[in-house]
Amino acid sequence: MSVQADCWEGRPWPLPDAVAQPFFDAAGCGRLQLQRCVNCGTAVFYPRPYCTVCLGELQWIEACGKGCIYTFTVIRQNLSRAWRGQVPYVVVMVELPEGVRMMGNLVACPADEVHIGMPVEALFVSSSAWTGGETAGSGEPTSDRAGRPARGLVLWHPIPG
Amino acid sequence: MLPVTDRVPVIAGIGLSELPVAPHLTAAGHHALAARRAIEDCGISKGDIDGYFAAGAYDEAVTTAEYLGIRPRFIGGAMTGGTSFELFVEQAMLAIEAGHAEVVLISYGSDLLSARGRSLGTGELGTAGGGAAGASTAGGGAAGTARAVGKLVGGPAAFEAPFGNTLVGAYAMAAMRHFYEFGTTPEQIAEVAVAMRRHAALNPVAMHRDPITVEDVTASRMIADPLHLLDCCLVTDGGGAVVVTTSERARDLRQLPVYLLGAASAMSHWNVSQMPDFTTTAAARCGPEAFARAGVSPDEIDVAQLYDSFTITVVLLLEDLGFCKKGEGGSFVAGGRLGPGGSLPTNTDGGGLSAYHPGMRGIFLLVEAARQLRGQAGRAQVPGCSLALACGSGGWLSCMGAVIMGAEHP
Numbered sequence A: 001m002s003v004q005a006d007c008w009e010g011r012p013w014p015l016p017d018a019v020a021q022p023f024f025d026a027a028g029c030g031r032l033q034l035q036r037c038v039n040c041g042t043a044v045f046y047p048r049p050y051c052t053v054c055l056g057e058l059q060w061i062e063a064c065g066k067g068c069i070y071t072f073t074v075i076r077q078n079l080s081r082a083w084r085g086q087v088p089y090v091v092v093m094v095e096l097p098e099g100v101r102m103m104g105n106l107v108a109c110p111a112d113e114v115h116i117g118m119p120v121e122a123l124f125v126s127s128s129a130w131t132g133g134e135t136a137g138s139g140e141p142t143s144d145r146a147g148r149p150a151r152g153l154v155l156w157h158p159i160p161g
Numbered sequence B: 001m002l003p004v005t006d007r008v009p010v011i012a013g014i015g016l017s018e019l020p021v022a023p024h025l026t027a028a029g030h031h032a033l034a035a036r037r038a039i040e041d042c043g044i045s046k047g048d049i050d051g052y053f054a055a056g057a058y059d060e061a062v063t064t065a066e067y068l069g070i071r072p073r074f075i076g077g078a079m080t081g082g083t084s085f086e087l088f089v090e091q092a093m094l095a096i097e098a099g100h101a102e103v104v105l106i107s108y109g110s111d112l113l114s115a116r117g118r119s120l121g122t123g124e125l126g127t128a129g130g131g132a133a134g135a136s137t138a139g140g141g142a143a144g145t146a147r148a149v150g151k152l153v154g155g156p157a158a159f160e161a162p163f164g165n166t167l168v169g170a171y172a173m174a175a176m177r178h179f180y181e182f183g184t185t186p187e188q189i190a191e192v193a194v195a196m197r198r199h200a201a202l203n204p205v206a207m208h209r210d211p212i213t214v215e216d217v218t219a220s221r222m223i224a225d226p227l228h229l230l231d232c233c234l235v236t237d238g239g240g241a242v243v244v245t246t247s248e249r250a251r252d253l254r255q256l257p258v259y260l261l262g263a264a265s266a267m268s269h270w271n272v273s274q275m276p277d278f279t280t281t282a283a284a285r286c287g288p289e290a291f292a293r294a295g296v297s298p299d300e301i302d303v304a305q306l307y308d309s310f311t312i313t314v315v316l317l318l319e320d321l322g323f324c325k326k327g328e329g330g331s332f333v334a335g336g337r338l339g340p341g342g343s344l345p346t347n348t349d350g351g352g353l354s355a356y357h358p359g360m361r362g363i364f365l366l367v368e369a370a371r372q373l374r375g376q377a378g379r380a381q382v383p384g385c386s387l388a389l390a391c392g393s394g395g396w397l398s399c400m401g402a403v404i405m406g407a408e409h410p
């Protein structure tokens, strides 16, 4: 499926720090990863240095890449430059079976067909769609503490059938 | 001077700046005017102020204290969004009870409308309404070059900003989940906007005073499903201030003291994607605590001031504070219960939906509750009002602060 149309150049793009970098590196390779505590098993998202429950060490795990819509909205007005030409678009909170929720956009689905509980699947957008083919990070100002712009972004689309 | 023995904290003075539009005033100008009016209202000497709290999207306590010429020994200003001022009252109560301060000024000022215009919380991220924390941006993007590449976003915002959610969108997602779990309808939450407008008709400085119907709300433009234009608060200018001191000191001041009977606060998240349950706010934790501290129950409250950033916010607060069961807020607000003459008059100044919302409304909840308890609310006066609740909601349903006030010494 082509996703170029859903990744217009004006979309704000993540500039992850070192803790979050593995998530976006994985997304750039078409994989959905999140963290799990080696001590208490809590799944953690967004990425953190330590477990948000017990401060234990976290390890990266591979998520199945599927989930259900927990809630959503259809944005019909956004006056900011990046988004005003994109309305309407769907913002979703997706609940993953691994035990976390993620915000994202639902694409390839008419706005009036979106519903809570709808099964959805991750869709990966490479940074080349954002930069127009340039290598992510080239020419972008970064500091030592910030990493390089994300290699990929996770969106969602309905699971067919 | 003898030591003060009656340290029960009270609101002794209240003040509003110019509302709802004041192009000639800066945010600091609103602080100054509201503070001056609150100080004159109670007749306390400005030099006696030894505690100060403030927060805003573009200013903070240290800069406004200097601007106002105040040298506090007790200072605070945690930015918890629109409810910051309810949290400040809780902290001021503790400071006054402990003797760490005698006279605390809490002030707010914003020129949001005149400086930035109305974007309904759908403008550039972090510039409209809800505060900018958690929406930190990093890097310069490529603005100004031929390619309009979007800006780079770091921190927790990297997990929200790329998806174009708006402030309205965050509350819309809470409403959508509430509709799904409990069968709440657009018509039910619209009742909140209708009731606020009826109160606004009694407030000469409210932004919008013409009556509206449920149909007007549901027929207004959809901003973020299921929230329509008239489900959303206004963007205005404005400022407010309160003076908090001891009950003993208030005896020599001009106004009837408003007794601070109990306060509590809680937070559950900051960024909305981290909200544990989109239908339950932290008010479910701090509400019961505030009522227990005050020794009263929800059915004793004569007037409520509940942060109406959006119609759904009021429904969630009513449930979480215990005025009705979780899921029953939609039917609770029906039949004009929150309007003038209803059994729970709410936002008697017209609220953020119809009167004023300069970005952070919490100070106005306190001022209006105090006006009602003093019997100074004019045409909006709730007869026999002796117990009031103010509950703020800040951020993206993130931080909650409840304050219970009474007309009689506890």
Ligand SMILES: [Zn+2]
Residues within 6 Å of the ligand: A037, A038, A039, A040, A041, A042, A051, A052, A053, A054, A055, A056
């Ligand atoms: Zn753990």
